[in-house]
Amino acid sequence: MDNHEFESESYEEVEEDDVGHDESPQVITIVTTLPSARSHRLRTRLSLPDSGYEIDNVQSTVSANMLKILKKTFSIPNNVFLHLSQDNDLPSFPPEDKVTFCSDFFRFGVRLPLHSFINRVLCHYKLAPSQLCPNGWRILVGTLTLFRSMYNDDHSLAEFQYLNCLKASVCSRWYYFHPRPNVSKFILDLPDNNKNWKQKWFLISGSWGGELREDGVVRSVPTHFGIPGLIFVLYVHTCSSYASLHV
Numbered sequence: 001m002d003n004h005e006f007e008s009e010s011y012e013e014v015e016e017d018d019v020g021h022d023e024s025p026q027v028i029t030i031v032t033t034l035p036s037a038r039s040h041r042l043r044t045r046l047s048l049p050d051s052g053y054e055i056d057n058v059q060s061t062v063s064a065n066m067l068k069i070l071k072k073t074f075s076i077p078n079n080v081f082l083h084l085s086q087d088n089d090l091p092s093f094p095p096e097d098k099v100t101f102c103s104d105f106f107r108f109g110v111r112l113p114l115h116s117f118i119n120r121v122l123c124h125y126k127l128a129p130s131q132l133c134p135n136g137w138r139i140l141v142g143t144l145t146l147f148r149s150m151y152n153d154d155h156s157l158a159e160f161q162y163l164n165c166l167k168a169s170v171c172s173r174w175y176y177f178h179p180r181p182n183v184s185k186f187i188l189d190l191p192d193n194n195k196n197w198k199q200k201w202f203l204i205s206g207s208w209g210g211e212l213r214e215d216g217v218v219r220s221v222p223t224h225f226g227i228p229g230l231i232f233v234l235y236v237h238t239c240s241s242y243a244s245l246h247v
Contacts, residue, residue: 053092053173053225054198055100055130060085061199062103070103080112083203091130091201092225098205099223100130104197108134109141113209114221117144117154122221123212124157125166125228127175129221130201134194136176139164142187166228175228 067082076082083098085091091100110118114129121140122129132140143163147155163186164177179185210221 055091055201058091058198058201060091060201061196062202066103067202070106074106074111076112077207079207080204081206083205085202089203092128094203094223096223098203099128099208099210099221100201101204101208102130102197103200103202104134104194105129105137108137109145110137112204113207115144115209116212117157119209119212119219119221120157120214121160123219125175126222126226127228128223128225131173131175131225133169133174133176134197135190136174138190139177139187146186173225173227 062084064084067084070076071082089095094100114122118140121127122132140160143160144154147159163180163183165180166175167178168175210223212219212221
């Protein structure tokens with residue numbers, strides 16, 4: 001397919017009520033301290049009922065042994081580091097050098113470092129990896145695999161957008177891809193329920209594939225949660241002053 005024939009901003013297909021971006025941008029206050037030379041930045045884990053990010057209230061069940069098994073089973077390179085969550089970690093807003101990931105993503109065919117096409121999709125929609133729910137990953141990886149097996153080539157972003165549009169879960173702000181009307185479904189028999197995947201989150205750092213280099217331009221996959229196409233402003237209390245962080 002021609003890369004320009006179906007080029008569009010698929011996020012515009014998301015219903016207004018599902019996303020709720022007709023409201024004013026939300027502001028979250030996070031208490032923190034300045035980093036020291038010998039310690040990581042301390043951050044207080046908060047219950048954020050108004051943030052809309054359900055994962056912020058989910059305790060991780062991942063153990064050190066599980067991370068070792070993941071590392072070996074899925075041949076994760078030595079320059080990609082897996083970290084257990086700490087009590088002060090907020091999954092929607094991880095430390096600056098880390099990103100939140102879920103172990104079940106590997107079962108759906110995701111590998112580290114991330115494939116360049118996956119980076120392209122996440123960059124385009126401004127999604128952090130763990131904002132995409134299981135069926136979103138199944139459609140993304142399944143479509144990529146199908147095109148490579150049929151055409152021995154990766155499909156373009158425009159082709160993926162022609163087949164799918166991005167939608168949002170009304171309450172918890174997980175995102176997923178949905179086949180467009182009047183377009184044949186390529187990925188079938190998706191489960192209606194994916195149990196316990198939210199509890200299996202941990203952090204990754206290093207060369208996990210978070211950068212996309214195209215035409216001399218470097219783009220980064222978002223590591224902090226946000227609404228696609230919008231910029232959140234989070235006010236961080238550092239000592240006695242406030243700093244604005246654009247996510």
